Amino acid sequence: xxxxxxGGRPAGGPALDxxxxxxxxxxxxxxxxxxEALTFTVPRGEFLVVLGPNGAGKTSLLxxxxxxxxxxxxxxxxxxxxxxxxxxxxxxxxxYRAIDPDLPVLGRDLVGFxxxxxxxxxxxxxxxxxxxxxxxxxxxxARSYADTPVGRLSGGExxxxxxxxxxxxxxxxxxxxxxxQSLDLxxxxxxxxxxxxxxxxxGATVIFVTHDINPVLPAVNRVLLxxxxxxxxxxxxxxxTAETLSRLYDAPVDxxxxxxxLLIVGADLGAHEHETVLDAGDHx
Amino acid sequence: xxxxxxxxxxxxxxxxGAITAIVAGxxxxxxxxxxxxxxxxxxxxVSFAGAAGAVLLRLPIELGxxxxxxLAALGFGALGVRLRERDLAxxxxxxxxxxxxxxxxxxxxxxxxxxxxxxFGSILAVGTDDVIRSAAVGAVALAALAVIGRPLRFASIDPxxxxxxxxxxxxxxxxxxxxxxxxxxxxVQVIGVLxxxxxxxxxAGTAQRLTLHPVRVMLYSxxxxxxxxxGGIVCAVYTSLPVSFFVPTFSLGAYLVARWLGPxxxxxxxxxxxx
Numbered sequence: 302x303x304x305x306x307x308g309g310r311p312a313g314g315p316a317l318d319x320x321x322x323x324x325x326x327x328x329x330x331x332x333x334x335x336x337e338a339l340t341f342t343v344p345r346g347e348f349l350v351v352l353g354p355n356g357a358g359k360t361s362l363l364x365x366x367x368x369x370x371x372x373x374x375x376x377x378x379x380x381x382x383x384x385x386x387x388x389x390x391x392x393x394x395x396x397y398r399a400i401d402p403d404l405p406v407l408g409r410d411l412v413g414f415x416x417x418x419x420x421x422x423x424x425x426x427x428x429x430x431x432x433x434x435x436x437x438x439x440x441x442x443a444r445s446y447a448d449t450p451v452g453r454l455s456g457g458e459x460x461x462x463x464x465x466x467x468x469x470x471x472x473x474x475x476x477x478x479x480x481x482q483s484l485d486l487x488x489x490x491x492x493x494x495x496x497x498x499x500x501x502x503x504g505a506t507v508i509f510v511t512h513d514i515n516p517v518l519p520a521v522n523r524v525l526l527x528x529x530x531x532x533x534x535x536x537x538x539x540x541x542t543a544e545t546l547s548r549l550y551d552a553p554v555d556x557x558x559x560x561x562x563l564l565i566v567g568a569d570l571g572a573h574e575h576e577t578v579l580d581a582g583d584h585x
Numbered sequence: 586x587x588x589x590x591x592x593x594x595x596x597x598x599x600x601x602g603a604i605t606a607i608v609a610g611x612x613x614x615x616x617x618x619x620x621x622x623x624x625x626x627x628x629x630x631v632s633f634a635g636a637a638g639a640v641l642l643r644l645p646i647e648l649g650x651x652x653x654x655x656l657a658a659l660g661f662g663a664l665g666v667r668l669r670e671r672d673l674a675x676x677x678x679x680x681x682x683x684x685x686x687x688x689x690x691x692x693x694x695x696x697x698x699x700x701x702x703x704x705f706g707s708i709l710a711v712g713t714d715d716v717i718r719s720a721a722v723g724a725v726a727l728a729a730l731a732v733i734g735r736p737l738r739f740a741s742i743d744p745x746x747x748x749x750x751x752x753x754x755x756x757x758x759x760x761x762x763x764x765x766x767x768x769x770x771x772x773v774q775v776i777g778v779l780x781x782x783x784x785x786x787x788x789a790g791t792a793q794r795l796t797l798h799p800v801r802v803m804l805y806s807x808x809x810x811x812x813x814x815x816g817g818i819v820c821a822v823y824t825s826l827p828v829s830f831f832v833p834t835f836s837l838g839a840y841l842v843a844r845w846l847g848p849x850x851x852x853x854x855x856x857x858x859x860x
Contacts, residue, residue, distance in 0.1 A: 418736060
């Protein structure tokens with residue numbers, strides 16, 4: 302595993318390689334076990350999609366990586382160290398949450414929180430900080446509505462601001478929790494493209510939680526599927542097969558391919574229907 | 586009429602009023618941001634018990650107000666994470682402490698005048714030392730707000746991400762309650778326990794009808810609080826009617842005018858911030 306310290310990024314502080322290693326990681330809340338003996342490594346720069354039904358522990362996995370949730374047993378290391386709450390080298394796009402349209406909070410404020418929201422004080426920003434916020438706004442194309450109250454923006458505009466907020470500190474590891482939720486197809490593409498761009502150009506590791514792999518297929522390297530306390534990790538073609546899914550779900554699951562699309566029958570991946578359409582497009 | 590302005594009590598009242606308005610005007614936007622109107626009212630009612638207790642024990646009223654509201658702030662901070670639970674807790678404590686306040690005042694015999702001044706304020710009776718005390722308490726409140734302002738906003742708007750970024754969300758919640766306790770202590774003197782909301786919420790509500798730009802909200806909120814307080818004191822001096830009638834009247838009047846004429850329409854998606 303590479304150690305931290307590789308430079309070349311605009312972020313302040315030491316760089317984060319963003320390599321993750323889980324060893325027999327198990328998480329349980331009381332008697333309810335979410336996942337057991339999770340063992341994997343994610344090399345630096347990988348785009349990993351985490352799939353699974355509701356309640357499978359996808360968000361909890363992110364919380365473990367953020368240092369907000371302790372494992373029941375086993376270990377998870379980021380660049381060889383246990384996760385630390387408040388690590389500025391980790392960007393986090395939380396699940397969509399509506400913001401009151403009457404709150405006096407501008408788009409620019411929301412992005413700025415990603416840079417210095419954790420620091421005491423309340424005064425003016427330095428010119429350098431303001432410039433970095435502008436840069437992040439440009440990165441997601443949000444400059445035109447940066448001075449609009451956040452609660453009055455559309456879901457897609459808000460989501461782009463949240464991504465800018467996560468990117469403004471120049472993270473080497475980006476954790477995204479259902480960032481496509483409540484977005485239409487156009488914005489789903491835009492958001493995936495922005496995150497994939499950060500992944501490719503900055504070599505940042507991305508952990509992308511979703512229940513619909515369809516929009517992320519062009520960007521994904523590997524898939525981690527969490528279901529019924531079990532897990533499977535591999536390329537899309539290895540994990541999303543009738544064989545693997547049937548083993549995970551303890552039930553016959555069919556994967557039908559039709560004109561480059563995948564239709565999974567009999568397994569719940571967290572979508573609202575029992576059938577999930579997967580687009581097996583041009584993934585590697 | 587004009588000869589009234591020669592008296593020191595008028596000067597003191599205006600000074601104490603200005604200090605209170607500045608503190609309340611700066612704190613109020615955070616109260617609306619955190620949806621804590623009920624919490625403010627709860628702190629004020631608890632401070633009533635503190636004031637009444639101080640009267641009974643022949644201690645300074647301000648000390649009772651400050652002590653009780655500080656204890657309540659720490660209590661609310663320890664109790665309430667979930668909004669609903671917090672409101673239930675505040676509601677119970679609020680009623681209990683008002684009962685205690687009534688009991689204390691019954692045990693003390695000059696009941697009516699003391700009760701009246703605690704409930705409705707006594708701005709026209711403040712002395713120079715009261716003004717200095719208000720300035721000191723207010724300065725501490727504003728200094729604390731300046732230190733916690735940015736992370737407090739982050740934690741109020743996006744507690745999950747703030748938590749992940751290392752913002753001490755629960756600690757900030759308690760620290761803000763303590764700032765509120767200081768603001769309530771300053772405000773009670775002017776307007777009384779029952780009417781603190783007129784300075785600790787209403788100016789921010791009015792300001793948010795005029796603009797949604799965060800810096801301007803704070804500025805307008807402070808100016809509105811100043812206008813209502815100083816205007817109320819001046820009218821009271823001229824008419825000999827209670828200050829506690831005029832201040833909420835101006836405060837409500839400003840809100841209604843802003844509501845009818847203000848450029849910010851409530852909850853309209855697509856409406857942009859105005860300048």
